Amino acid sequence: MTKQWRWPVATLCMFLISCSGSGSESGTVTTTTLGTSVSKPSSLGADGWATYYAGGSGVTKGGADADATHTYTVRNRNELIMVVYPDAVIATDGSYFSAKGADNTPKVIYVQGTINLSMNKALVELKEADYKDPAYDFNAYVAAYKPSVWNVQALVNGKPPQVAGALETARIRSSDNQGKVDKVALGSNTSLLGLGSDAKIIKGHLSVGSGVDNVVIRNITFEDAFDYFAAWDPTDSYVVDTAQAGCQTTYLNASVGPQKCPGGHWNSNYDNVNVSGGTHVWIDHCNFSDGDREDWTFPSLFEAPHTSLDYVIEHHDGAVDITSQSNFVTVSNNHFKNHDKTILLGGSDSATVANGWGALSVTLHHNWYENTGQRMPRVRLGKVHVYNNYYTGQIGYYGQYAPIDGTPIPNNRFLYGIGIGYLAKIYSEQNVFEIQDAPVGNPLKVNDQVTIYTWHKAAPATGTGLDVGQETYFYDKGTQLNGKAVNMMAAAQTLAASLSKPPLLSTDTVWTPASNYSYTADSATTVKASVLANAGAGKL
Numbered sequence: 001m002t003k004q005w006r007w008p009v010a011t012l013c014m015f016l017i018s019c020s021g022s023g024s025e026s027g028t029v030t031t032t033t034l035g036t037s038v039s040k041p042s043s044l045g046a047d048g049w050a051t052y053y054a055g056g057s058g059v060t061k062g063g064a065d066a067d068a069t070h071t072y073t074v075r076n077r078n079e080l081i082m083v084v085y086p087d088a089v090i091a092t093d094g095s096y097f098s099a100k101g102a103d104n105t106p107k108v109i110y111v112q113g114t115i116n117l118s119m120n121k122a123l124v125e126l127k128e129a130d131y132k133d134p135a136y137d138f139n140a141y142v143a144a145y146k147p148s149v150w151n152v153q154a155l156v157n158g159k160p161p162q163v164a165g166a167l168e169t170a171r172i173r174s175s176d177n178q179g180k181v182d183k184v185a186l187g188s189n190t191s192l193l194g195l196g197s198d199a200k201i202i203k204g205h206l207s208v209g210s211g212v213d214n215v216v217i218r219n220i221t222f223e224d225a226f227d228y229f230a231a232w233d234p235t236d237s238y239v240v241d242t243a244q245a246g247c248q249t250t251y252l253n254a255s256v257g258p259q260k261c262p263g264g265h266w267n268s269n270y271d272n273v274n275v276s277g278g279t280h281v282w283i284d285h286c287n288f289s290d291g292d293r294e295d296w297t298f299p300s301l302f303e304a305p306h307t308s309l310d311y312v313i314e315h316h317d318g319a320v321d322i323t324s325q326s327n328f329v330t331v332s333n334n335h336f337k338n339h340d341k342t343i344l345l346g347g348s349d350s351a352t353v354a355n356g357w358g359a360l361s362v363t364l365h366h367n368w369y370e371n372t373g374q375r376m377p378r379v380r381l382g383k384v385h386v387y388n389n390y391y392t393g394q395i396g397y398y399g400q401y402a403p404i405d406g407t408p409i410p411n412n413r414f415l416y417g418i419g420i421g422y423l424a425k426i427y428s429e430q431n432v433f434e435i436q437d438a439p440v441g442n443p444l445k446v447n448d449q450v451t452i453y454t455w456h457k458a459a460p461a462t463g464t465g466l467d468v469g470q471e472t473y474f475y476d477k478g479t480q481l482n483g484k485a486v487n488m489m490a491a492a493q494t495l496a497a498s499l500s501k502p503p504l505l506s507t508d509t510v511w512t513p514a515s516n517y518s519y520t521a522d523s524a525t526t527v528k529a530s531v532l533a534n535a536g537a538g539k540l
Contacts, residue, residue, distance in 0.1 A: 117204020
């Protein structure tokens with residue numbers, strides 16, 4: 001049967017398993033039944049923190065209660081926008097406006113084929129030149145703000161001044177132009193489900209914002225959330241290390257001064273998926289990568305000592321970041337590949353709700369991290385359960401800066417697994433790491449600390465009104481590194497002491513996941529086979 005539908009540009013696939021056809025900016029879509037050869041993903045089956053409701057009432061099921069008129073198949077950006085925002089007006093340049101915002105009516109949105117979010121209304125892909133403010137010039141930006149030029153100024157609180165001026169404001173305007181097109185924020189009670197094994201959302205940013213509840217995202221490949229207008233931050237990881245040749249606090253000449261100190265990074269603005277204040281979110285059986293525009297392919301344009309992989313132009317931020325006061329989120333059975341900053345939980349030290357005792361509750365299990373650099377996850381504040389994940393890669397280096405002498409480093413180097421940040425409460429168990437030594441010519445060898453890193457600091461002073469137990473906690477049992485048991489707690493304590501940080505307390509003394517939900521952790525001996533067989537899109 002063939003049906004014609006007008007705005008909203010969403011194709012109703014009631015009781016259909018798979019659909020085909022093509023959409024256009026005119027709003028006419030043709031739908032054809034193909035039969036039952038492709039399994040229909042379910043909105044049900046969430047586990048971990050995503051299932052937790054105070055008092056035991058409630059189910060995280062996304063749009064499973066949707067009626068026939070709120071069940072859609074979308075094949076392009078216009079269709080997706082019109083389903084999420086039924087009153088949206090899409091401008092010729094691809095920007096869009098919705099007076100009512102995202103629709104919270106229970107809905108199921110099936111994604112078929114590839115949806116490119118960086119497109120105008122005519123569904124033509126937009127690139128840097130299309131978003132660029134007339135006053136922005138990347139080469140001029142690099143020339144103005146590179147360390148050898150910008151960092152000769154007097155330091156402010158031990159760091160260079162933040163970049164400022166006409167080029168930076170033009171960069172911000174350019175970035176805003178891009179964000180008006182390639183960001184889509186889902187509403188409550190939504191299931192976003194990939195049909196078959198080839199559903200993709202590429203070159204854009206999907207978010208679940210504050211006040212949004214009950215969202216399921218499954219069976220989709222997210223690829224290349226590319227920020228054309230990366231920002232240079234000269235203060236990021238900057239340190240006056242006088243052991244580095246020429247590094248000192250005051251400028252003397254081109255070879256001596258703060259411009260010779262290590263630090264500074266390019267930062268980008270887009271995650272593949274960001275949960276920023278959303279609650280009861282389940283992200284399951286998805287793929288995440290940078291596609292064919294990996295960050296290491298954009299090498300540093302600066303002079304030594306700012307030439308290593310730490311100074312590549314970063315066009316991608318997180319794969320899945322969970323920030324603000326997000327709560328009750330499960331990230332399960334996903335495949336993360338060839339990406340650096342993978343999962344950030346807690347975007348700053350100020351999330352509150354008793355500093356994470358009642359926010360940022362997240363479960364991560366049975367995910368495969370393949371050639372991913374760091375943040376698997378990095379945790380601030382929340383009660384976070386990390387179990388039965390599988391990590392593979394080749395070690396890069398420790399510390400705040402890389403060697404500058406040509407020592408080989410893998411392009412997608414592995415820095416660390418689980419990051420312990422301010423007031424984190426991490427419960428880790430039965431994870432499996434298979435991490436290779438650095439390449440020939442680099443003496444760096446894998447040791448227990450590759451599994452973990454810590455940025456935690458002392459708890460706030462007493463009398464701040466925080467609940468009892470608001471310290472930084474970590475616990476692990478059963479984790480393996482290269483086939484052998486690893487004592488992650490001992491590794492973390494040793495690292496903390498070497499960095500002059502306070503000792504970590506044990507999470508199990510204040511919280512265990514079993515006190516909030518039921519689960520069964522697999523033995524570490526079975527994790528690799530289980531994750532390889534099941535993690536990622538197309539493996540439901």
